Amino acid sequence: MERHPHMRKSAAGLGLAKRFRPGELVIQTALTFCATVSILTTLGIVAVLGKESLRFFLSGEVNLIEFLTSTKWQPAIGEFGILPLATATLVTSVIAMAIAGPIGLAVAVYLSEYAPERVRLFLKPVLEILAGVPTVVYGYFALTFVTPILRSVLGKDVVNVYNMASAGIVMGVLILPLVSSMCEDALSSVPRALKEGAYALGATRLETTVSVVIPAAFSGIAAAFVLGLSRAVGETMIVALAAGAGPAFTINPLRAAETMTGHIVRISSGDLSFNTIDYNSIFAIGLMLFLITLVLNIFNRWIVKRFREVYE
Amino acid sequence: MTALPPLQFEENLSGRHRKSLIMRFVFQASTIIGIIALTALLYNIITESFGFVAVENERDPDALIGGGAPLQEAGKDALAAVLREHVSEGLIRRLDAERPLVDRSRQELYDLVVERVVNPRVVGSWTLAESLFEKRKILLTMSEEFPGARLVFRSWLRPELISKPQSSVPERAGVRTAILGSLWVIFITVIISFPVGVGAAIYLEEYARDNLLNRVIQTNIYNLAGIPSIIYGMLGLAIFVRALEPLTSGSLLGLADSSTANGRTILSAGLTLALLVLPIIIINAQEAIRSVPQSLRHSSYGVGATKWQTVWHHVLPASFDRVLTGTILAISRAIGETAPLVVIGASTFVTLDPKSVFSKFTTLPIQIYQLTARPQAEFRNAAAAAIVVLLVLLLTLNASAVLLRNRYSKKKRML
Numbered sequence: 001m002e003r004h005p006h007m008r009k010s011a012a013g014l015g016l017a018k019r020f021r022p023g024e025l026v027i028q029t030a031l032t033f034c035a036t037v038s039i040l041t042t043l044g045i046v047a048v049l050g051k052e053s054l055r056f057f058l059s060g061e062v063n064l065i066e067f068l069t070s071t072k073w074q075p076a077i078g079e080f081g082i083l084p085l086a087t088a089t090l091v092t093s094v095i096a097m098a099i100a101g102p103i104g105l106a107v108a109v110y111l112s113e114y115a116p117e118r119v120r121l122f123l124k125p126v127l128e129i130l131a132g133v134p135t136v137v138y139g140y141f142a143l144t145f146v147t148p149i150l151r152s153v154l155g156k157d158v159v160n161v162y163n164m165a166s167a168g169i170v171m172g173v174l175i176l177p178l179v180s181s182m183c184e185d186a187l188s189s190v191p192r193a194l195k196e197g198a199y200a201l202g203a204t205r206l207e208t209t210v211s212v213v214i215p216a217a218f219s220g221i222a223a224a225f226v227l228g229l230s231r232a233v234g235e236t237m238i239v240a241l242a243a244g245a246g247p248a249f250t251i252n253p254l255r256a257a258e259t260m261t262g263h264i265v266r267i268s269s270g271d272l273s274f275n276t277i278d279y280n281s282i283f284a285i286g287l288m289l290f291l292i293t294l295v296l297n298i299f300n301r302w303i304v305k306r307f308r309e310v311y312e
Numbered sequence: 313m314t315a316l317p318p319l320q321f322e323e324n325l326s327g328r329h330r331k332s333l334i335m336r337f338v339f340q341a342s343t344i345i346g347i348i349a350l351t352a353l354l355y356n357i358i359t360e361s362f363g364f365v366a367v368e369n370e371r372d373p374d375a376l377i378g379g380g381a382p383l384q385e386a387g388k389d390a391l392a393a394v395l396r397e398h399v400s401e402g403l404i405r406r407l408d409a410e411r412p413l414v415d416r417s418r419q420e421l422y423d424l425v426v427e428r429v430v431n432p433r434v435v436g437s438w439t440l441a442e443s444l445f446e447k448r449k450i451l452l453t454m455s456e457e458f459p460g461a462r463l464v465f466r467s468w469l470r471p472e473l474i475s476k477p478q479s480s481v482p483e484r485a486g487v488r489t490a491i492l493g494s495l496w497v498i499f500i501t502v503i504i505s506f507p508v509g510v511g512a513a514i515y516l517e518e519y520a521r522d523n524l525l526n527r528v529i530q531t532n533i534y535n536l537a538g539i540p541s542i543i544y545g546m547l548g549l550a551i552f553v554r555a556l557e558p559l560t561s562g563s564l565l566g567l568a569d570s571s572t573a574n575g576r577t578i579l580s581a582g583l584t585l586a587l588l589v590l591p592i593i594i595i596n597a598q599e600a601i602r603s604v605p606q607s608l609r610h611s612s613y614g615v616g617a618t619k620w621q622t623v624w625h626h627v628l629p630a631s632f633d634r635v636l637t638g639t640i641l642a643i644s645r646a647i648g649e650t651a652p653l654v655v656i657g658a659s660t661f662v663t664l665d666p667k668s669v670f671s672k673f674t675t676l677p678i679q680i681y682q683l684t685a686r687p688q689a690e691f692r693n694a695a696a697a698a699i700v701v702l703l704v705l706l707l708t709l710n711a712s713a714v715l716l717r718n719r720y721s722k723k724k725r726m727l
Contacts, residue, residue, distance in 0.1 A: 027620045028519055034511030035520070038533050038594070041587050045543060048550040106342035114336055115343075123343055130350050132706065134648025136677045137353070137699050140684045144692055145356040173349045180346075206332035227538070234540020236651035237677075241684055261542050261651070268545075268655045274554055286546045290539065297538045 049290055052283030056080075061277055067284065073247040073263070075278055082288060084249040088164060088257035092239055093232035095168025095253060096175055100228050103172075104179030105221060111180070112187040113209050131177035139241030142170035147242060154254065162244035162256035171238050179228045186220020187213055219307035223300050230296035234289060236261040260285050357703075359440040360696035361469045364450055365483075366461040370431035371398070383425065391421040398429045427484075434483045434690050435461055468697035477663040478679070482690035487698050489662045490679035493578065494647060494705075496666050497675055500582020501589065501646050506639055508586075509593030513635075516594070517601040518623055537591040545655030548584030553656050556580075562670030576657035579669040584652055589642040596638025600631040633720035640713035644706050650677040676702045 057064055062080040070081020107127075111120055146166040151159045159165070190213050198208040214221065244256030245266055258266070264282045272279055386394070392413050396404060407413060413421070426432070435458050438450055443465065454463055466483075476486025512533075520526040553575035558564040560575040560583075604627050612622040628635075659672045660682060666673060680702065683695035 021618060024618055024620050028515075031511045031515035031519060034508045035515040035526075035529050037508055037587075038512065038536055038590065039529060041536060041547070041590070042532050044551055045539070045547050048547055049543075052550065103342045103345055106339045107346060110339035110343050114339060123346070126347055126350055130346060132644065132648075132710065133353065134650070134677055134702065134706070136648070136650045136681050136684075137357075137702070140680065140692075140695060140699060141353050141356055143684060144360065144696075145352060173346075176346060176349075204328050204332040206335045207328070230538055234542065236540070236542045237681065240651070241681065261540065264542055264546070265651055265654050268549070268657065269660070272657070283546060283550075286543055290543055293538060293540055294535065297535055300538075 049287040052280050053287045056280035056284045071249045084247040085260045085263050089259040091164045092168040096171035096232040099172025100175040100179045104176050105183050107180040108183030112184050127177040135237040138170050138174050139237040142166045142242035159254045160256040163254050164243050165253040167239045167243035175228045175231050179224045182224035183221050186217035190216045216309050219304050222303045226300040230293045240265045357696050357699050362440040362467050364438045364443040365434045365466045366436035366458045367432045367464050368435045368461040388418045391425050437690050468693045469700050473697050482694050485694040487679050490674050490676045492665050493673040494675040496578045497581045501585040504586035505590050509590050510597050512594045513597035533591045542651040544588040545652030548656040552580035552583050577670050578673045581653050585646045589646045592642040593639050597635045600634030604630045633717045637713050637717045644709050
């Protein structure tokens with residue numbers, strides 16, 4: 001048999017296995033670098049937030065305990081207590097989740113257990129469009145649509161022009177598609193056999209859903225709620241526009257109060273000069289925000305791991 | 313697997329079915345809330361974008377030209393004379409420097425007279441819904457509060473909105489600089505985040521061994537996707553705006569824009585958004601690459617291709633439609649991002665078009681934010697019109713994503 005010249009050459013040392021290819025190596029190095037950009041980003045975030053927060057706490061104007069326990073945030077007189085900002089974040093996030101959680105789950109149940117294909121084909125894009133609307137548009141919606149409605153229903157002297165309720169409600173609408181699509185994924189991955197088992201025992205559709213499908217999909221549903229909450233805590237433009245522009249220590253959702261994210265945006269609009277206490281203080285708030293969302297993310301993974309039902 | 317709660321046997325069948333039916337309606341009603349929210353959002357934007365306005369002229373146009381002749385019919389010379397009579401000399405000099413008055417057409421002079429001399433101001437505005445259904449109430453308000461004003465139906469969404477730069481007067485507010493700013497910023501974001509994101513995805517899916525480092529990278533990417541966007545803004549502020557100022561202001565290359573000469577530039581904004589969308593692009597691209605069947609890779613290796621040849625000639629083309637769709641979705645998120653750009657210091661008032669990546673910037677969402685945050689109702693009308701522009705831009709982008717996907721998947725089928 002006539003051998004190909006190329007093969008005859010390699011047959012001598014059988015160098016087919018590994019030839020040194022500088023081009024391949026360069027490409028692999030470049031790709032590895034691309035992947036490490038994400039590590040660099042995280043390190044950058046931690047370094048920046050840590051460094052500027054450290055400066056804030058070492059400035060002598062505030063100590064950590066005062067920062068975490070004082071109920072006043074008034075940079076002008078050197079009062080830096082994060083509680084008013086944190087309670088506002090808590091109130092708006094709780095309202096948002098009170099709306100997005102139950103409704104999101106109900107939508108998911110309807111889509112995965114009840115809806116005919118025709119309805120699904122119509123509803124999915126509606127939810128996707130809702131998810132794709134920029135948050136600043138939701139902020140506009142909260143301020144010019146939901147707030148006037150709240151004020152005319154509950155009374156103008158009860159509801160402030162800027163209030164946490166309207167921001168929270170609209171935030172709920174923003175998070176709704178996220179929660180419902182994650183819940184739906186979880187529900188529809190429950191094996192058919194389980195449902196059919198329940199039907200075979202004579203359970204109604206509701207009983208099957210409540211006693212079989214939802215418990216089986218619990219980890220995914222819980223993960224969706226935690227992720228929704230983490231979105232709500234970090235959400236900025238809706239609260240910046242509709243919740244209020246001044247820290248206030250209140251849990252009354254009809255009053256105006258500034259959230260952590262809202263404060264960062266207001267302070268940094270315009271030319272914020274470096275190395276001022278204001279500049280450093282927003283990084284301290286940012287660090288808190290980062291830690292809260294990090295804990296929520298880790299909690300989220302833990303739930304998925306701990307409560308996942310594995311079939312077969 | 314945990315034990316499922318026992319299903320209790322109840323004889324009351326009709327009661328159970330009724331309960332099931334009621335809950336079915338509850339679930340159905342919840343879905344309708346989503347539709348209502350979307351409808352209300354769109355209604356709100358449309359109704360604020362059009363409607364009656366009360367316009368008051370600073371000077372009566374028909375009294376400007378002697379003899380009570382209407383302004384519309386005045387000749388070029390008469391208009392120029394009116395301008396010279398009522399406008400300060402400094403402004404005339406400035407206008408002359410732009411282009412001498414004598415060289416301008418009649419229409420241009422007429423517009424100038426209207427803008428500078430007659431100076432119509434919107435003193436009150438109503439929504440489209442009010443204009444259609446409550447005309448009588450509007451007329452009443454008009455006669456009580458603005459006796460000297462005219463009632464005009466106005467579309468806030470008009471060509472001037474897109475062609476004119478920002479203005480401190482709501483009725484002349486335009487978003488031209490903001491649209492250009494958005495496009496510049498997104499351009500930077502795409503050329504950075506697309507190659508880096510797809511590169512990282514290829515590394516993680518095709519090259520990475522299952523070791524600690526790669527697992528850390530993967531976990532880290534998921535965590536990054538969950539960090540609030542405002543934190544990225546702070547990263548951008550500290551790194552791109554401040555630490556890398558010589559680079560991002562362009563002074564290192566001697567290209568600094570004299571009007572800014574600091575790090576709050578288009579380049580900083582684009583880089584910040586690139587970091588923000590990177591995790592989303594990586595995750596989407598990974599999923600796309602993972603869905604390529606293993607047999608395709610094996611047949612490529614089988615004919616002697618190297619790893620990169622396999623990736624470049626087989627894996628990427630086979631997954632490109634999905635990579636592209638994921639990227640476009642990430643980019644449309646970047647276009648709507650506001651908070652990080654406010655934090656890195658978008659300019660509040662920009663009337664000049666951006667000239668290079670080292671120019672100061674404003675973007676469409678930031679413009680909407682600033683228009684909405686103003687107290688006067690007329691600015692909110694302008695904001696609503698700007699929102700329509702933004703939504704149309706996003707819709708176009710998403711539609712093109714669908715079209716691209718269809719085209720590529722058709723090609724793939726022919727292979």
